[in-house]
Amino acid sequence: MITARSLEVFAQLGLVEPIVDCGVHIWELVVAADETLFDAAVAGQPGATYPFNIALSEAELEHVLGNDLAQHGAVVHGGTSLHQLTQGSGGVEATLVGGSGPTTVRARWLVGLDGFLGATRRAAGIDRRRLHSDREWAVFDATVQPWTSPVEATPAYLDGPGAILTPLPNRRWRVYTRAASDTDAVA
Ligand SMILES: Cc1cc2nc3c(=O)[nH]c(=O)nc-3n(C[C@H](O)[C@H](O)[C@H](O)COP(=O)(O)OP(=O)(O)OC[C@H]3O[C@@H](n4cnc5c(N)ncnc54)[C@H](O)[C@@H]3O)c2cc1C
Numbered sequence: 208m209i210t211a212r213s214l215e216v217f218a219q220l221g222l223v224e225p226i227v228d229c230g231v232h233i234w235e236l237v238v239a240a241d242e243t244l245f246d247a248a249v250a251g252q253p254g255a256t257y258p259f260n261i262a263l264s265e266a267e268l269e270h271v272l273g274n275d276l277a278q279h280g281a282v283v284h285g286g287t288s289l290h291q292l293t294q295g296s297g298g299v300e301a302t303l304v305g306g307s308g309p310t311t312v313r314a315r316w317l318v319g320l321d322g323f324l325g326a327t328r329r330a331a332g333i334d335r336r337r338l339h340s341d342r343e344w345a346v347f348d349a350t351v352q353p354w355t356s357p358v359e360a361t362p363a364y365l366d367g368p369g370a371i372l373t374p375l376p377n378r379r380w381r382v383y384t385r386a387a388s389d390t391d392a393v394a
Contacts, residue, residue: 208233208361208373209268211249214257225271230263231374235360242366249361262361262373264348264381289321292330345386348379 209217209226217223238245249260276283287305294300298315319327328335351372356362358378363371370384 209261209263211255211257211260214261218256220275222271222275226261226263226268227257229267229271229376230261231358231376233260233262233359233361233374234258235357237356237360237362238365239362240365259359262375262381264375289319289326292317292327294331343386345384346381348375348381350378351380354378 209230214223214227217226233249236247236249238247273283284305287303289301290304290309291302292299298313299317301312301314301317303310303312317327319325319331321327323335358374361371361373363369368385370382373381373383375381
């Protein structure tokens with residue numbers, strides 16, 4: 208889900224049109240909990256530039272961002288991971304491991320975008336205090352038939368293991384659920 212605020216940032220980068228054109232406009236969040244339905248507008252503030260969120264697969268968003276990077280001359284090396292990182296007074300030394308083995312790169316700066324559990328955070332000694340349980344999310348795309356509710360809403364079922372459904376283009380749904388066990392997550 209791409210929030211209204213993220214759309215404003217993409218607009219500043221000149222990237223908002225393909226994202227708004229490809230994605231599903233989401234106006235409502237519907238939460239079912241304890242046999243009660245709660246309904247909320249997602250971004251309906253008066254005067255908001257984008258009074259909706261956009262639901263779009265990460266793969267399509269990456270495609271838009273990748274095209275833009277390429278137009279700016281950036282080259283993306285997939286399948287390369289940061290293995291080790293040391294910081295000196297004049298910069299950083301990073302060991303990268305890719306298809307052709309390890310290489311060492313020296314640079315003044317390293318911008319780590321490898322996530323909450325990433326090697327950059329670990330090497331920099333940044334605390335990884337977890338606020339939530341370590342239980343895995345299971346994520347998959349599905350078609351749900353018959354589906355009679357509107358597709359411009361995100362339904363979240365919080366009872367039991369819970370499931371959040373986000374609409375995708377072509378009446379597909381991205382389903383997020385908390386697995387009760389590793390076997391559940393694989394199934
Ligand atoms: C189930 C679920 C649903 C979510 N839904 C939404 C949503 O709808 N909208 C939303 O805005 N946010 C959502 N979030 C939150 C969102 O996914 C995170 O906030 C966001 O992905 C964080 O981005 P990031 O770039 O910091 O890290 P990540 O997205 O975790 O990206 C890190 C990347 O670094 C790579 N990497 C890891 N280690 C290394 C290494 N050593 N070397 C090289 N690369 C490495 C990983 O493979 C990964 O590609 C959701 C999260 C979860 C768990």
